[in-house]
Amino acid sequence: MSADSAPVVTRFAPSPTGALHIGGARTALFNWLFARGRGGKFLLRIEDTDRNRSTPENRQAILDGLTWLGLDWDGEPISQFERASRHAEVAREMLAKGRAYKCFSSQEEIEAFREAARAAGTSTMFRSPWRDVPEANLPDGPYVIRIKAPHEGATTIHDMVQGDVTIGNEQMDDMVLLRSDGTPVYMLAVVVDDHDMGVTHVIRGDDHLTNAFRQKMIYDAMDWDVPVMAHVPLIFGPDGKKLSKRHGATGAAEYQALGYPAAGMRNYLTRLGWSKGDVEYFTDAEARALFDLEGIGRSPARFDTKKLENLSGQHIAAADDAALLHEIEAFLEVNGKTDLSEAQRDGLKRAMYCLKERAKTLPELIEKAHFVLASRPLVADDVAAQHFDSVSRGILSELTPQLQTATWNRDSLEAEVASVAESRGLKLGKLAGPLRAALAGRNVSPSVFDMMLVLGRDETIARLSDAAA
């Protein structure tokens, strides 16, 4: 951060009309990364002015989603609805400055105009007849406050992602700022809030790109500085269509429930639509240091579960054991699974070293941890049970006394097992099957030697005896 630049302030401004969407999560992530990488602030504003669709449950779901992703915000979330009077105040101020006017056209009149225009194939943009009527000639009755948009010349937005975007001002309409019931519209609320919150960088979905022109009119009318804009393309489903329910999970929290680690999700989402050369894998600290607006792509990216899995696997492998254990417990909890016992938690801790390097997701890791989660007598699943025949039982019982006296480290164990295999003219692979089945009751597990080391001598021998019986 250069010394002379003002501190960065970004914000995420979701409407609480549903859970935290994957696209929203990435928008939030970009804002968070940008602010946190520059010692700035990341603020949260809940755009809850649509009273019919906004619910406290959704608000909480969004907060929970952000929390899961590790995106911490500064201060309390701001409710846009609660700031309505401030928004109205600004509309009045614009009126006083002559940058806005009272419009007495009724909604019926306007709708009739639009219908006629549609039928005639002409522009449906409504031009209010009240724009230049002197105050003295204004009637009594309900009115809306409209902005006095420039109708000549052109307006340019300097967007960090889209570049300079210009439209002719004949496209600008005198949008409503304050409804006839005195409530503010979204376009006004956003600008006033961003200004009052001191937002320096607006990073949001590119569905707002054309709104930026309307919003700029308000900044200009109020003589406020326009923040730096960055409109980032939306995320699409694997088929290139807008991400929707039929693509499967669309909510951030659903990915937690599916067992993706938050770090993997962050890495994947950061890299989706943003790049820095060939860097693919990075820690949070690296991401904060690397992230910039220049690296954001201009075209929509498709969501690819395979790559998410790959990155998730890398982050699981690199995770701190204790942190990973917490994440596993949170995963179990959101899936309504029962808590881990003290013994299970302890087993997981001891086995973590060999579990985390072979799982791409948390459920995969848990499946491989079965040998340490389950307790005797183990019930082998169908596939594993196929390893138990008279021959393999014989081998297992032959192995037991050897293990009784073996030094309990990897090399010795390997040697013991290898010698038993050799005495029978078998390859290690032949022996590993039944051994794994006896120790884990599953076909999928860590290496048999790792399991023996984690389980310890007594438990190992007990499980082999169980299986040999």
Add this chain to the structure above:
RNA sequence: GGCCCGUUCGUCUAUCGGUUAGGACACCAGGUUUUCAACCUGGGAAGAGGGGUUCGACUCCCCUACGGGCUGCCA
């Protein structure tokens, strides 16, 4: 309809007028192996189409096609 944005391997992307168009994921083949995962080696795979500008275009301009957004007293 009008205005605006976008288009490089299957996917995410590098390239910022001169490269055999690079990397990652995925895929295929082979190897290693104790299951799963991982790992090693190799392979196929791209500039939407058409015009310009230029000594030279993936890079700049125009048109078309396709995709997306906005066009509300929704957010």
